[in-house]
Amino acid sequence: MRLIGVTVCAVLRGDSENRLVRTFRPRRRKLGPELSKVYERLKDDWSIAEHGPKLDLSEVFGNGNSVCLEIGCGRGDLAVSFGPTHLDFNLIAIDIHTRGTANILQGIEKQSLTNTRVVEGDVLVLLKRFADASLTEVWVFFPDPWPKPREQRRRLIRPDVVLELARVLKVGGVLRLATDIEDYWRKSITVVAANESFDDPEFSRPDWRIETVFERRGINEGRQSVDIYWVRNSEQKLLS
Ligand SMILES: C[S@@+](CC[C@H](N)C(=O)[O-])C[C@H]1O[C@@H](n2cnc3c(N)ncnc32)[C@H](O)[C@@H]1O
Numbered sequence: 001m002r003l004i005g006v007t008v009c010a011v012l013r014g015d016s017e018n019r020l021v022r023t024f025r026p027r028r029r030k031l032g033p034e035l036s037k038v039y040e041r042l043k044d045d046w047s048i049a050e051h052g053p054k055l056d057l058s059e060v061f062g063n064g065n066s067v068c069l070e071i072g073c074g075r076g077d078l079a080v081s082f083g084p085t086h087l088d089f090n091l092i093a094i095d096i097h098t099r100g101t102a103n104i105l106q107g108i109e110k111q112s113l114t115n116t117r118v119v120e121g122d123v124l125v126l127l128k129r130f131a132d133a134s135l136t137e138v139w140v141f142f143p144d145p146w147p148k149p150r151e152q153r154r155r156l157i158r159p160d161v162v163l164e165l166a167r168v169l170k171v172g173g174v175l176r177l178a179t180d181i182e183d184y185w186r187k188s189i190t191v192v193a194a195n196e197s198f199d200d201p202e203f204s205r206p207d208w209r210i211e212t213v214f215e216r217r218g219i220n221e222g223r224q225s226v227d228i229y230w231v232r233n234s235e236q237k238l239l240s
Contacts, residue, residue: 020124023156024072024096024144031102038109039102043118046108047101048092048129050121055129061090061115066136069094069168071123071156072143074214076100080107081210083116089136094119094126124161130168137174138165142214145181157188159195166197169232178209180223188228198230 031039048060058064066089073079073093080103082091093104093116101118108116119126143156152158157177165175175198179185192198205227215225 020122021153021158022122023124023146023154023161024122027097029097029099031098035099035102035106038106039098042105042109043101043120046105046117048117048119048126050094050119050125050129052129054131055134057090057130057134060117063090065090065115067092067134068137068139069123069130069135070139070141072140073100073104073118074142074212076103076107076118077212078139078141078210079104079116079118080111082208083107083113084111085208087115090115090117092117092119094121094123096120096122123156124164127161127164127168132167133170133173135168135173136170137176138169139176141176141178141209142212142218143177143179143184145179145184147181147183152187155184155187157184157191159191162192162195166195166232171232171234173232174229175232176206176227176229178205178215178225178227180215180218180225182226185226185228192230197232197235199233201228201230203228 048055057067061067068089068091070079070091070093073095076093079091079093093101095101098120101120104116104118107113140156146152146154169175175192177185177188189201192201203226209227218225
């Protein structure tokens with residue numbers, strides 16, 4: 001009964017998060033005792049909350065460097081390797097699951113990184129915290145494939161999300177996708193083209209994109225990864 005009441009209230013409030021089509025499968029996996037301690041010790045210092053007012057990214061990082069957003073950082077291996085080798089960039093890595101963010105927190109401590117932050121939450125919520133044209137790169141590497149036709153509305157590269165990514169990217173900024181699901185990248189090209197805020201796709205793997213366990217699993221199963229990027233152009237397609 002109470003649950004129905006809460007849902008009705010959320011709908012009456014016009015709570016837009018209530019209408020978000022989820023792009024992930026919720027799962028509960030406990031951190032080991034060691035990682036749990038690291039997580040509890042470091043999360044307040046190096047995390048950004050999923051909810052909240054617009055972010056002042058220069059204040060968050062204490063510098064005016066370009067900011068990249070990694071959506072769905074998984075185990076966090078890329079963030080841990082990118083931070084120390086790109087000190088003139090800032091990186092925000094988000095995943096709904098704690099495991100990867102905890103690994104990144106551990107990496108931040110071990111390597112004394114100051115240019116990396118983590119978010120444990122849903123990127124569809126976090127995106128609202130970014131000002132227009134505030135990000136230099138957005139990475140979507142090996143997103144959950146949602147292969148069944150009725151599930152494809154859950155994909156991250158879909159019209160409403162691409163519209164929001166166009167808003168937060170600077171002109172000249174870059175949206176990157178890597179996937180080993182052919183249907184995913186082919187349909188993504190169509191979705192991004194329909195937005196009109198991006199130039200035609202280019203196919204190239206950045207040399208800093210390390211092979212993750214997830215990618216390795218695909219290769220072992222005979223799949224081939226494809227890297228695509230789109231540059232944000234100066235067309236203004238406004239949120240309706
Ligand atoms: C298939 S894994 C790939 C992980 C990593 N990028 C890699 O290449 O190994 C996709 C990840 O995206 C995360 N994810 C999916 N939707 C998300 C969302 N809306 N916000 C944050 N993370 C999300 C999932 O939790 C999962 O960890």
